[in-house]
Amino acid sequence: MTVPMAAPPDINRRFLLAARPNDLPDASHFTIEEAPVPVPGAGELLVRVLIAALSPWQGQRLKDFENYTVPFAIGELIDCDVLGQVVDGTVGNFAPGDLVTGRLGWQEYALARPEALLPATPEFEDTLWLTALSSPGLTAYCAMEMFGRPMPRQTLVVTSAAGSVGSYAVQLGKLSGMKVVGIAGGPEKCRVVTEGLGADSCLDHKTPNLAGRLREICQEGVHLFFDTVGGAVGDAVFEALAKSAKVLIVGRTISNNSARPDLDPVNMRMLWAREASIQCFSRYSYPERWAFARERMMDLCRDGKIVAIDNIIDGFEKTPAALGSMLAGEYTGKVMVRFAEAER
Ligand SMILES: NC(=O)c1ccc[n+]([C@@H]2O[C@H](COP(=O)([O-])OP(=O)(O)OC[C@H]3O[C@@H](n4cnc5c(N)ncnc54)[C@H](OP(=O)(O)O)[C@@H]3O)[C@@H](O)[C@H]2O)c1
Numbered sequence: 001m002t003v004p005m006a007a008p009p010d011i012n013r014r015f016l017l018a019a020r021p022n023d024l025p026d027a028s029h030f031t032i033e034e035a036p037v038p039v040p041g042a043g044e045l046l047v048r049v050l051i052a053a054l055s056p057w058q059g060q061r062l063k064d065f066e067n068y069t070v071p072f073a074i075g076e077l078i079d080c081d082v083l084g085q086v087v088d089g090t091v092g093n094f095a096p097g098d099l100v101t102g103r104l105g106w107q108e109y110a111l112a113r114p115e116a117l118l119p120a121t122p123e124f125e126d127t128l129w130l131t132a133l134s135s136p137g138l139t140a141y142c143a144m145e146m147f148g149r150p151m152p153r154q155t156l157v158v159t160s161a162a163g164s165v166g167s168y169a170v171q172l173g174k175l176s177g178m179k180v181v182g183i184a185g186g187p188e189k190c191r192v193v194t195e196g197l198g199a200d201s202c203l204d205h206k207t208p209n210l211a212g213r214l215r216e217i218c219q220e221g222v223h224l225f226f227d228t229v230g231g232a233v234g235d236a237v238f239e240a241l242a243k244s245a246k247v248l249i250v251g252r253t254i255s256n257n258s259a260r261p262d263l264d265p266v267n268m269r270m271l272w273a274r275e276a277s278i279q280c281f282s283r284y285s286y287p288e289r290w291a292f293a294r295e296r297m298m299d300l301c302r303d304g305k306i307v308a309i310d311n312i313i314d315g316f317e318k319t320p321a322a323l324g325s326m327l328a329g330e331y332t333g334k335v336m337v338r339f340a341e342a343e344r
Pocket of ligand 1: 055056057135136139160161162163164165166183184185186189205228229249250251252253254256281282283284326327328329330331332333334
């Protein structure tokens with residue numbers, strides 16, 4: 001349904017990479033480019049960005065070393081998933097007023113072709129379109145469904161269990177009847193994992209003798225390990241694996257922001273001893289599963305079976321600082337920045 005939209009301003013603001021951070025990014029690593037708001041051509045829509053999702057892969061793309069993503073070039077727009085609203089153009093199934101998601105980045109207005117967008121609706125809270133119904137929720141869903149194959153009563157361990165992806169892995173494990181043990185940074189995050197997400201228990205990764213504590217809690221061994229962190233924490237979980245365990249590698253937060261492979265050791269001895277199998281998963285390899293996963297996660301959200309933990313920061317200018325804080329592990333759940341309110 002077409003909604004009459006206010007005319008866009010003359011000037012569009014976009015965050016471009018100005019310098020590569022050695023450690024965490026802050027405002028000094030970006031410039032704000034001001035340019036006229038673009039006018040949609042044939043087959044294009046003008047979309048106002050409402051909410052930008054911040055993700056660890058943005059941090060790794062600020063650096064210049066090989067990873068599963070390509071580094072941003074100096075002067076390039078910072079890319080990310082956003083929720084937006086069509087303000088000009090009627091193409092395909094989209095018209096002014098429609099809510100959409102897409103990879104439109106840190107800019108206030110963007111041109112987009114309809115095939116690069118997915119519809120969002122007011123049925124769910126705006127932020128849910130960037131959490132449970134976007135990369136974090138769909139990554140967890142696809143990895144668990146395709147490769148985790150959760151079995152009731154078996155034990156699942158999830159690292160970064162209070163994080164964006166991990167929080168959905170915890171909930172999907174519980175929905176499958178698994179015993180779920182989270183690992184998170186600090187007592188407050190652990191409380192969220194047990195009380196908010198329903199995990200059976202949660203260990204602080206700073207706990208001395210993490211492997212020993214895991215073996216006490218998981219006496220039958222860890223059957224499925226959903227890992228987004230790696231490093232010493234991942235290796236501690238390997239010490240508690242059950243025979244023929246599955247290790248699902250979905251991220252390597254420990255080494256995302258560094259070219260140092262020594263930060264990310266792998267305890268091959270325990271993998272061998274337990275005859276464990278490793279499956280690495282990247283959402284980019286399975287685009288054909290995305291629509292199905294989105295529908296299933298929508299059903300689970302409708303039924304109130306999935307909760308989203310998120311943080312929303314108001315103000316376009318605050319985006320670089322919010323990314324730095326997120327990469328420092330200061331937040332629980334997904335971090336998003338609101339650039340504008342939707343017109344309704
Ligand atoms: N395979 C895929 O398709 C796919 C898709 C999305 C994301 N990912 C990857 O999955 C991982 C998690 O992504 P996410 O969006 O869910 O992020 P996230 O877990 O919400 O955020 C990062 C969290 O990592 C934890 N962490 C662990 N070690 C850390 C360290 N050395 N320094 C700082 N923080 C540390 C912190 O939580 P604690 O305080 O609890 O430790 C922090 O809050 C990332 O590595 C990302 O690249 C992969």
